[in-house]
Amino acid sequence: MINQDRICCEAMGRQLNYVCDQHPDLIDCPDVVIRYFPHVDKFGFPIRDGGASSLDAHYCPWCGAKLPEPKRNQWFDTLENLGYGTPLTDEIPVEYRTDRWWRELGL
Ligand SMILES: [Zn+2]
Ligand SMILES: [Zn+2]
Numbered sequence: 001m002i003n004q005d006r007i008c009c010e011a012m013g014r015q016l017n018y019v020c021d022q023h024p025d026l027i028d029c030p031d032v033v034i035r036y037f038p039h040v041d042k043f044g045f046p047i048r049d050g051g052a053s054s055l056d057a058h059y060c061p062w063c064g065a066k067l068p069e070p071k072r073n074q075w076f077d078t079l080e081n082l083g084y085g086t087p088l089t090d091e092i093p094v095e096y097r098t099d100r101w102w103r104e105l106g107l
Contacts, residue, residue, distance in 0.1 A: 002036055003099060008065035027052060034061065038099035041107075042070035071102050078105075 007013040015034050023029035027046055034057055036043050044054030057067055079087040079096060087096070095101045 002038065006036060006038075006041075006068070008060045008067075009063035011062035012060055039097050039101075040070050040072045040075050041068050041099065041102060042072065043067045071107055074102065074105075074107060 002016045007016060012034070015032060016036050018026065018029070018032050020026060020029045020031060026032045026035065027048070033045060034043060035046055035054060037054075043057040043060075045057055046054045056070060059066055075096065076087060078101065079090075079092055082093075084090040084092055093101075095104070
């Protein structure tokens with residue numbers, strides 16, 4: 001479930017909470033044009049090249065609201081300080097896979 005404070009308008013809410021019975025992983029679903037990655041507080045347009053990459057979204061395509069600045073650097077820095085040298089492949093604490101860590105730090 002996505003925190004309400006990240007849903008700027010009805011269209012965005014529909015996208016982020018979209019459930020597709022044909023595509024359990026929404027990265028494969030053509031009806032979904034924007035994804036939210038809570039652990040780095042990032043909105044992105046999926047690049048459907050078979051991988052999981054996406055283009056950073058800075059504004060909502062529907063209402064024009066400014067989207068949050070991704071916390072990618074803080075995510076890496078915080079985990080590196082905790083001794084996780086390669087956070088992408090390390091076994092990291094579960095809160096770093098969700099928005100919990102940055103909300104607790106007040107970022
Ligand atoms: Zn679908
Ligand atoms: Zn919006």
